[in-house]
Amino acid sequence: MLSILIPIYNCDVTKLVDELHKQCGTAKILFEILCFDDGSSNKYRQANASLASYIGVNYTEMSKNLGRAKIRNWLAKSASYDNLLFLDCDSKLTNKTFIKRYLKVMDKAPVISGGRIYSKRKPTAQSKILHWKYGKFRESKSEAYRNKHPYLFFHTNNFLIKKQLILDIKFDESIYGYGYEDLLFAQLLKEKGLTIRHIENPVQHLGLEKTEIFLSKTRKSLDNLLLLNYKGQVLPTRLVQLADRIIALGFHEDFMKLFERFESYILKNLHGPKPSMRYMDAFKLNYYLKQRHKLIYDRKL
Secondary structure (H helix, E strand, O other): OEEEEEEEOOOOOHHHHHHHHHHHHHHOOOEEEEEEEOOOOHHHHHHHHHHHHOOOEEEEEOOOOOOHHHHHHHHHHHOOOOEEEEEOOOEEEOOOOHHHHHHHOOOOOOEEEOOEEOOOOOOOOHHHHHHHHHHHHHHOOOHHHHHHOOOOOOOOOEEEEEHHHHHHHOOOOOOOOOOOHHHHHHHHHHHOOOOEEEOOOOEEEOOOOOHHHHHHHHHHHHHHHHHHHHOOOOOOOHHHHHHHHHHHHOOHHHHHHHHHHHHHHHHHHHOOOOOOHHHHHHHHHHHHHHHHHHHHHOOOO
């Protein structure tokens, strides 16, 4: 028995649901697919409205936007079965045995993560190359690599979990905006001694953002990270560890001045056809350090 949970925001999920429905039927299991729309525009609500007539599918439109954490908790509460498979709405199944692969390992660990991949082909739109490249080289990792760092590389876009477990732990609803709710959830699992097992069962991420939007979301996610750290919920990301080392050495102010000197060049590169991941790392580090400085000295973000 399986509940597949898909939070929707401005995305047409009919193809994804069709393929999931087909695979569950082939596997001959009891299943349900819960699709909760979290405040999408009318264009996408109309595109997904036909899901309400599907057998085994519950399509529900929220009256207001709940946010990434709250909508997932709401989906978990609404599920009928004990095994919950969470999928992001901008996902594409990459193999015909996606459901069967999860069924084979369903009881092997409290949480099982399938991973994510990006298209092998670079997008034709230059404005989406940065997101594609960052996803491909920073987020998309092999099963073996993810199992070496099981909590650091946990993502909420594609994972299996027991219903009672997520009802007990829950996603932190104080994180309303974009970013780091998955890593915080992973840390809570780690603190309770719960294992995350990574398998090779990825979905392809389809929702590439234009560079300006991607950078804006990156800034918002770093604001979340900084606030969590200063609330005592320290997330040991590589960025935080690097920032702490630079601060301990007293080099952080020099770094920010150096970045400011080359900022226009770096941003031009990130918007260009061959964005550098080192420049992207520098962009994130500089923003984190600047926001940290404001939080300490201005008491605001």
